[in-house]
Amino acid sequence: MNFWKGFAAAMVALPFVAGGALAQNADQQKTLVVAVPSDPVSLEPGTNKAEPIGSEIILNVFDTLVAWTAPDFTKLEGRLANNWKVSDDGKEFTFQLREGVKFQDGTAFDAAAVKFSLERTKASNSYVKATFDLIKDITVVSPTEVKITLTAAYPAFLSILAQPQSAIVSPTAVEKYGDKFAANPVGTGPFVFKSAQADTNVVLEANPDYFRGAPKLSTIIYRVIPDASTRRLELESGGVDIVQQQGQLSAIAAEDIGALKENKDVKVLETSSQIIRQLEFNNSKTDGPFADVKVRQAVAHAIDYDGLLEGVFGGTAERVYGPLTSNSWAFNPKMKELAPKYDVELAKKLLEEAKVDPSSLNLKLYSFQGPLWGAVATFVQANLADIGVNATIEQTEFPALRALQTSGQFDVALDGRQPWYNDPDAHITIGYLSSLANTAMTFRMPEDKALDDLILKAQQTPDMEARKQLYFQIQEEIAKRVPGAYLFSPKLIVFARANVEGLVVNSAPPLNEYWSVYKK
Amino acid sequence: MASFILRRLIALIPVMAIVLVIVFSLVRMIPGDPAVTLLGPGATQGQIDALRAQLDLDQPVVLQFLHYVLGLLQGDFGFSLKTGLPVANEILTRLPATIELSVCAVIVAIIFGIPLGVLSAVRPNSLFDHVTRVGSLIGVSMPAFLLALILQLVFGTMLGWLPVSGRMSSFMTVQPVTGFAILDGIITGNLYAAWSAVQHLILPTAVLAAFLAATLGRFVRNTMLDVMGEDFIRTARAKGLHNSDVVLNHGLRNSLLPAITVIGLKFAEMLGGAILTETIFAWPGIGRYMFEAIKNRDYPVIQGTTLVFALMFVLTSIIVDVLYGVLDPRVRHRMK
Numbered sequence: 028m029n030f031w032k033g034f035a036a037a038m039v040a041l042p043f044v045a046g047g048a049l050a051q052n053a054d055q056q057k058t059l060v061v062a063v064p065s066d067p068v069s070l071e072p073g074t075n076k077a078e079p080i081g082s083e084i085i086l087n088v089f090d091t092l093v094a095w096t097a098p099d100f101t102k103l104e105g106r107l108a109n110n111w112k113v114s115d116d117g118k119e120f121t122f123q124l125r126e127g128v129k130f131q132d133g134t135a136f137d138a139a140a141v142k143f144s145l146e147r148t149k150a151s152n153s154y155v156k157a158t159f160d161l162i163k164d165i166t167v168v169s170p171t172e173v174k175i176t177l178t179a180a181y182p183a184f185l186s187i188l189a190q191p192q193s194a195i196v197s198p199t200a201v202e203k204y205g206d207k208f209a210a211n212p213v214g215t216g217p218f219v220f221k222s223a224q225a226d227t228n229v230v231l232e233a234n235p236d237y238f239r240g241a242p243k244l245s246t247i248i249y250r251v252i253p254d255a256s257t258r259r260l261e262l263e264s265g266g267v268d269i270v271q272q273q274g275q276l277s278a279i280a281a282e283d284i285g286a287l288k289e290n291k292d293v294k295v296l297e298t299s300s301q302i303i304r305q306l307e308f309n310n311s312k313t314d315g316p317f318a319d320v321k322v323r324q325a326v327a328h329a330i331d332y333d334g335l336l337e338g339v340f341g342g343t344a345e346r347v348y349g350p351l352t353s354n355s356w357a358f359n360p361k362m363k364e365l366a367p368k369y370d371v372e373l374a375k376k377l378l379e380e381a382k383v384d385p386s387s388l389n390l391k392l393y394s395f396q397g398p399l400w401g402a403v404a405t406f407v408q409a410n411l412a413d414i415g416v417n418a419t420i421e422q423t424e425f426p427a428l429r430a431l432q433t434s435g436q437f438d439v440a441l442d443g444r445q446p447w448y449n450d451p452d453a454h455i456t457i458g459y460l461s462s463l464a465n466t467a468m469t470f471r472m473p474e475d476k477a478l479d480d481l482i483l484k485a486q487q488t489p490d491m492e493a494r495k496q497l498y499f500q501i502q503e504e505i506a507k508r509v510p511g512a513y514l515f516s517p518k519l520i521v522f523a524r525a526n527v528e529g530l531v532v533n534s535a536p537p538l539n540e541y542w543s544v545y546k547k
Numbered sequence: 548m549a550s551f552i553l554r555r556l557i558a559l560i561p562v563m564a565i566v567l568v569i570v571f572s573l574v575r576m577i578p579g580d581p582a583v584t585l586l587g588p589g590a591t592q593g594q595i596d597a598l599r600a601q602l603d604l605d606q607p608v609v610l611q612f613l614h615y616v617l618g619l620l621q622g623d624f625g626f627s628l629k630t631g632l633p634v635a636n637e638i639l640t641r642l643p644a645t646i647e648l649s650v651c652a653v654i655v656a657i658i659f660g661i662p663l664g665v666l667s668a669v670r671p672n673s674l675f676d677h678v679t680r681v682g683s684l685i686g687v688s689m690p691a692f693l694l695a696l697i698l699q700l701v702f703g704t705m706l707g708w709l710p711v712s713g714r715m716s717s718f719m720t721v722q723p724v725t726g727f728a729i730l731d732g733i734i735t736g737n738l739y740a741a742w743s744a745v746q747h748l749i750l751p752t753a754v755l756a757a758f759l760a761a762t763l764g765r766f767v768r769n770t771m772l773d774v775m776g777e778d779f780i781r782t783a784r785a786k787g788l789h790n791s792d793v794v795l796n797h798g799l800r801n802s803l804l805p806a807i808t809v810i811g812l813k814f815a816e817m818l819g820g821a822i823l824t825e826t827i828f829a830w831p832g833i834g835r836y837m838f839e840a841i842k843n844r845d846y847p848v849i850q851g852t853t854l855v856f857a858l859m860f861v862l863t864s865i866i867v868d869v870l871y872g873v874l875d876p877r878v879r880h881r882m883k
Contacts, residue, residue, distance in 0.1 A: 055718065058717075058718065060717050065839060066630075068629055068630050069630060069631070074631075076585070076586060076594075076598075077586075153594065153597030153598055153601055154586070154590075154594050154597075154598075156593065156594070156597060157591070157593055157594075222720065224720075224831070225637065225640050225641060225831060226641065226829075226831030226832075226835060226836065227713070227714060227831045228717060230720075248717045248718075250713065250717055250829070251829060251831070252712055252713075252829040253826050253829060253835060253839075254712075254826050254827045254829070256696060256827075257699065257711060257712045257827055257828070257829060260699050260700065260703060260704050260711045260712075261711050261712060263704050264703055264704045264707065264711055266703075266710065266711050266712070266713075266717075424578070424579060425579075425583070425584065426578065426579035426580050426583040426584050426844075427578050427579060429583055430580075430583075433592065457591060463591075465592075466591055466592030466593070467583075467590060467591055467592050467595065468590070468591060
């Protein structure tokens, strides 16, 4: 009997004893555990396809030449480049590089490494073909100076250089590991890749020699937790320190956000994103009801924008006034007045003027899958019903929806886009250039020489201020054409344990850097 | 017996071939292009086309099939469309986690399920019987995700006794030797890691075992009740055998045969991956791998995992047949 009592006591005590020993074992105070929904696809900048988890790890293990400056991301700062010059024709970019920087394998960073890395990505990465093919030549002027020549002026190229695909890799390590480089990534970044276990974790350790100063954390553990409710429980029990949105995936169910805001062990960091979600018309269709701009206007005025933000999102999304989000450096403040206001009477009047009987419109409203899109679609459906328009919701799996859109087999659809490089080009050129109408992610704009010329000119003008004015003009021009109703921009939300400090939430690309993070 | 096993193993070849053809064609009938899915909503048409060409998805299906079968014959399961890693290797790294969980769940289920069933059957309609029956009804009908959530909430978040998810503490690593976390911890002398692995195993095992134990309990109770009414039980009692001898050697032994089929089938199912349990507990097993692959239309991974799953199923049923022979002399005789 006594033996069993002792045994039972030992069994109960063991976890605590072992747990105590473990706490001493690893310095948890300097370790940050980040919950992610799946393994990174790859840690290889050369083939990176803007997949969120791998991309974020890349940005913490490697450095880029330039990066957008926190917290508002309206200015570029030098990282591996000290400073840079753009030629008057906008085709030549000359970078002065930081001296004395070493890769994590001890080899020196220099201009040759920049040339090597960018040419490597250009040769192997189909995903960035459109922009990297603009590179005509990369010249090593001296070990600390590199000149990149483009075939055409493209000022957004600097933003492209802040992307994970443009991360500078150690040429020696690439040669050593060959096609195993993704499993042994070596950069100059604040953290060094240590290990990865399939479906379990990726471990990074601090780089004490980092050129901006050693990071305050000693270890980052990316823990793979596929289920959203498990991520929440782990956050609440302290098993993880950070749960974040990964690209467009929501990290924790929307209805849990309110509950977590009440929890004093957890803090919720919110920041504006550059994501735009819209109700879009099939603008190339010349025969449907929406060929008439008045009908498009009517729909744009039928939507209760503020009601949608409050009712469906409870404040976790923001208003979008036009083709660019209001946190973009090229956002035209006049758009706030020009944006259509919720006005049912006006919408009905516009339909009358267009001589369209609303009850004759039987729309199929296409949408992505998932409860959130379902709620948005239902809200829009109710708004349309208020002006007498009947719409049936068709929630379609993503690849199938994309196929419908590129083939133009729809009248209205819910859609959206999250730009990864911080430039108006990301929304405007792909969305509204008529020559791209039949490709993915566009508003299917009809041929329109005036607008097309304006878009191309804005894309290629080197002077930042002149460019900004061009984009101001483009936003107004697009608004006149009413290619869709801009519904909302979801905020980027990061959940952290209350003692996590120093995290800056980045909006484009939506990837976080942990160099400055520490635990209180 | 040996020739029986050999015959069954040879019969495995056509079965696997049929599975292969079905899986290969079914997977390609699911709507949705892997290239579109992999690149996500931000991709342009040019990016999608380039990836399709890179993954050979623009080749005719028959050619893709021949290419795949030729690879399989050399033990090459192909490469994941998503990560570019070899599928065979990826399956092998995940299989031990699934086996570890399944074996533990089956053992726990047997330990609880069979005695409960026997005790209920011995005293039918007693209080114990009623409690057990209600308990097993709950066990059978409670969805795994709900039970998992309750256990995580109570033992993980509220009491803090057990980890919410994962296979081992994030702060520990073990050099993989066998791939089985507990075993590796013991082999490498890292007992803290082994203990952490045990702690992490408890909740997912409980979820999986609860269902199986409940099923098994109900099953054993029913067959026991039938068997205990048979003539040979009356004969045994008439011989003056001790009650426990009658129940265990005559009653249970005869009731176990059908129970073994149930255990075998459920075990095979678990080896194919308990997708829900593995997902909720962030358990790095093969079920989750397969599920992710289906979502991503990762053709080679879906094919590879399905083939392994089919193989597990067939092998388990062979083992069940052999066990029948071991337990029942009549069956053993027929096998010859």
